[in-house]
Amino acid sequence: MPTKIEKDATTGTETTGHEWDGIKELNTPLPKWWLYTFYACIVWGVIYTIVFPSWPTLSSHFGGTSGWTRRGEVAEALAAQKEGQAEIREKIVAMDIDSIRKDPALMGYVQAAGRVAFADNCAGCHGAGGAGAVGFPTLADDDWIWGGKPDQILATITYGIRNTNENSRVSDMPRFGADGLLTKEQIGDVADYVLSLSGTQGNAAAVERGATVFAENCAACHGEKGEGIQDMGAPRLSDGIWLYGGDRKTVVETITYARRGNMPAWIERLDPATVKVLATYVHALGGGQ
Ligand code: HEC
Ligand code: HEC
Incomplete structure (x- = not known):
């Protein structure tokens, strides 16, 4: 039951007028600086929601008066x-x-x-x-x-x-096997010759036969010693660096079908x-x- 507001004798603070069994409640309000900062935040918050995109609407959202978006x-x-x-x-x-x-x-x-x-x-x-x-x-x-x-x-x-x-750069190696330009044996020989260019020892007779096949069919693009000709886009065959692989089976396949990468x-x-x-x-x- 509210009683009268009075000054508390010990602390010098006013009471609220509330009293329970002789215990009185002191009135200690929020510090002024705190309170005004709090009000300022509310005002700032309201202005913010007006200026910037904020409230959802049924179909979209309120875009704010400034037109600013993160996007x-x-x-x-x-x-x-x-x-x-x-x-x-x-x-x-x-x-x-x-x-x-x-x-x-x-x-x-x-x-x-x-x-x-x-x-x-x-x-x-x-x-x-x-x-x-x-x-x-x-x-x-x-x-x-x-x-x-x-x-x-x-x-x-x-x-x-x-x-x-x-x-476009164009240079199409013939499909020596698939188009019947060379026989299987000739292809085997010339493959042995090509491999010998980078140091792989093959059957000496095959390599020798292959050298003739190479001079007649391949040197125009790959160079007399297989050194490669860049104007023909024909890779060097004597450096042990292979685009498609340097084992005999792969080389035979390359000569048979050609590759023609794009x-x-x-x-x-x-x-x-x-x-x-x-x-x-x-x-x-x-x-x-
Ligand atoms: C018209 C030019 C031309 C002729 C002729 C030609 N080549 Fe090629 N050769 C190429 C080109 C271009 C490539 C590059 C691969 C591609 O076609 O994508 C190539 C690639 C190769 C490769 C693959 C090299 C690697 O690094 O994997 C081998 C092996 C090869 N030729 C062997 C031969 C042999 C053997 C002959 C003769 C029987 C021959 N070529 C004749 C143009 C030619
Ligand atoms: C679809 C596959 C593919 C893509 C993607 C590709 N390349 Fe190639 N590139 C090739 C092939 C295949 C060759 C070799 C063709 C041949 O001569 O047989 C090549 C050759 C080259 C060469 C010539 C190499 C030489 O030894 O002379 C250069 C340089 C190159 N590419 C650069 C590029 C660059 C740069 C890009 C990206 C913008 C690119 N490539 C994307 C497939 C591709």
């Missing part, structure tokens, strides 16, 4: 990043790869952007870091089928290999700056000439 912020950041890169990418398109390589700032960009573009577009066939796989040449060594000079690499990547682009013309899929970045990146992977 918009990301789009702006992306646009700004693109604009920041536009200058450097224009430079890369305009410059030749040798000059790009001498510019540390551009090379820094090439390394970063090239790694990403390579992982996105090339690693599926050529392996992580250009390590290569059966049928897909290693790009990190200095053994080049179509040439390892900057312009050769750029041309290979730009127009691709054995595709429908009019500038690569897309990347200029049809990527912008010129990215293609140039990739050519510079691949050239720098370790084996560029």
